[in-house]
Amino acid sequence: xxxxxxxxxxxxxxxxxxxxxxxxxxxxxxxxxxxxxxxxxxxxxxxxxxxxxxxxxxxxxxxxxxxxxxxxxxxxxxxxxxxxxxxxxxxxxxxxxxxxxxxxxxxxxxxxxxxxxxxxxxxxxxxxxxxxxxxxxxxxxxxxxxxxxxxxxxxxxxxxxxxxxxxxxxxxxxxxxxxxxxxxxxxxxxxxxxxxxxxxxxxxxxxxxxxxxxxxxxxxxxxxxxxxxxxxxxxxxxxxxxxxxxxxxxxxxxxxxxxxxxxxxxxxxxxxxxxxxxxxxxxxxxxxxxxxxxxxxxxxxxxxxxxxxxxxxxxxxxxxxxxxxxxxxxxxxxxxxxxxxxxxxxxxxxxxxxxxxxxxxxxxxx
Numbered sequence: 001x002x003x004x005x006x007x008x009x010x011x012x013x014x015x016x017x018x019x020x021x022x023x024x025x026x027x028x029x030x031x032x033x034x035x036x037x038x039x040x041x042x043x044x045x046x047x048x049x050x051x052x053x054x055x056x057x058x059x060x061x062x063x064x065x066x067x068x069x070x071x072x073x074x075x076x077x078x079x080x081x082x083x084x085x086x087x088x089x090x091x092x093x094x095x096x097x098x099x100x101x102x103x104x105x106x107x108x109x110x111x112x113x114x115x116x117x118x119x120x121x122x123x124x125x126x127x128x129x130x131x132x133x134x135x136x137x138x139x140x141x142x143x144x145x146x147x148x149x150x151x152x153x154x155x156x157x158x159x160x161x162x163x164x165x166x167x168x169x170x171x172x173x174x175x176x177x178x179x180x181x182x183x184x185x186x187x188x189x190x191x192x193x194x195x196x197x198x199x200x201x202x203x204x205x206x207x208x209x210x211x212x213x214x215x216x217x218x219x220x221x222x223x224x225x226x227x228x229x230x231x232x233x234x235x236x237x238x239x240x241x242x243x244x245x246x247x248x249x250x251x252x253x254x255x256x257x258x259x260x261x262x263x264x265x266x267x268x269x270x271x272x273x274x275x276x277x278x279x280x281x282x283x284x285x286x287x288x289x290x291x292x293x294x295x296x297x298x299x300x301x302x303x304x305x306x307x308x309x310x311x312x313x314x315x316x317x318x319x320x321x322x323x324x325x326x327x328x329x330x331x332x333x334x335x336x337x338x339x340x341x342x343x344x345x346x347x348x349x350x351x352x353x354x355x356x357x358x359x360x361x362x363x364x365x366x
Contacts, residue, residue: 044258050286055295059331062299069296073241076288076296079281080237081196083203085113090211094122097150102126103165105148108172110211118204120174121148123165129217132224132362135208135238135245136161136173139229139252140180144173156348157228163351164226167359170218172208176201176234180276187278197278198234205238213244221246222362228252228349229312240296247361249303249354250294252347255313256321257289267314291324298328301337303357307345315342337361 054075058068077083088111098105103125110118121144125131138147138157145151148171149162161171177183177197187197205225213220224247227235232253239248261280264270271279294302304322306315322340329338339357343350 041262044262044285047258047285051289051292054287055292057295057328062332062334065299065332069298072296076237076293077199077202077241079284079287080202081190081199081281082194083199083206083241085200085203087207087210088113090207090214092211097121105150110207112204112207116200118174118207120144120172120208121150121161123148123161123171123173124217125165125168125170127168129170130219131168131170131217132222132358133212133215133218134161134164134169134171134358135205135212135223135225135227135235136164136171137176137205137225137227137231137234138173138178139227139231140178142229143178144175147173156346158349158351160226160228160349160351163355164358167355168363169224169358170212170215172212174204174208176204176231180274183278184275196281198237198281201234202237202241205234206242209242209244220244224248224358224362226251226354226358229347236290236293236297239300239302240293243300245297245300247301247303247358248297249305249357251305251349251354252307252310252312254294254304254306254318254321255290256317257291258285259317260313261285265314268311268317289321289324291321294325295328298325299332299334299337301357301361302339303354304340305350305354306340306342307347307350308342309345310347312347 056068058064090110093109095107096104097107103123106122106124108120108122112118136147138144142155142157146155147157147159147161149159161173165171177186183197190197190200209223212218212223223245225235225239225245226249228251230253232250235248236250239245259265260268260270262270262272264273306313306318308315319340326335326338329335341353
């Protein structure tokens with residue numbers, strides 16, 4: 001019995017002597033984290049070289065420039081999750097919501113693919129067309145009803161679709177999944193089958209373009225796109241992918257891409273600080289910054305709208321990124337087609353200068 005107790009004591013003492021203090025364990029684990037993060041940060045920084053190798057533009061003429069960027073569009077589409085969905089016949093279903101002195105408002109559904117439909121609000125100006133048209137895309141926590149002035153309480157979109165129809169534009173405001181939790185929920189399911197929610201929604205925009213182009217009361221050569229917040233990112237990518245968008249305005253979402261994604265700041269919220277994993281795309285840092293995406297919109301006109309008090313896109317950082325865009329347009333002698341506009345306000349549609357921009361480029365000259 002004494003031998004057994006002695007053996008237990010020896011084993012216990014030996015085991016106790018071989019344990020590691022919690023603080024030491026935490027230190028070792030943190031060192032491993034720090035090593036991996038330092039490696040990843042360096043690779044992200046080095047990705048600028050990958051982008052420079054990919055984005056080689058020919059500035060000898062507008063035609064040469066457009067030929068040099070054409071191979072980049074499929075790469076952007078693939079990064080966003082692909083747009084390879086079957087196209088169904090565009091037979092709209094509509095429900096009249098309001099008949100007003102200036103326009104009619106319809107709930108509208110367009111077949112997208114399988115059993116998925118595109119839902120949105122169509123604002124149809126009264127009078128004789130063909131009209132210039134606008135795809136107006138909301139951001140998080142908003143929707144097409146707010147964009148089109150049909151919600152009881154206005155939000156940060158400031159009814160910009162309603163303002164546009166009163167200016168003579170036929171407006172289609174689609175619904176995109178509009179909160180962080182449901183976007184991530186659907187995006188995670190999409191990833192399991194090799195897709196992404198963003199690619200699906202970009203496909204929806206392309207079908208809206210098909211629909212608008214088919215309407216006799218729309219001038220297919222005068223279709224614009226205006227979006228705020230994540231809707232701004234959506235129209236930015238849509239215009240980069242589809243040359244039928246003749247002019248584009250991006251509100252509150254054009255960024256200096258790498259800091260916005262991974263570098264916390266007192267001036268803005270970095271995506272890496274949030275649960276918005278749907279905003280991260282495979283090899284994004286190696287392929288496209290926001291300025292690179294806008295380079296695919298060129299030579300068509302682009303307008304960046306930014307509030308000084310906006311924490312989604314910090315204006316100084318955004319303005320710095322825009323300098324890259326302006327350089328591209330200037331090299332092609334079309335600098336007047338790239339406009340950056342700052343207003344004194346928060347994350348919201350400002351509209352004033354943006355509306356003038358669209359009128360300049362999408363309405364016939366007298």
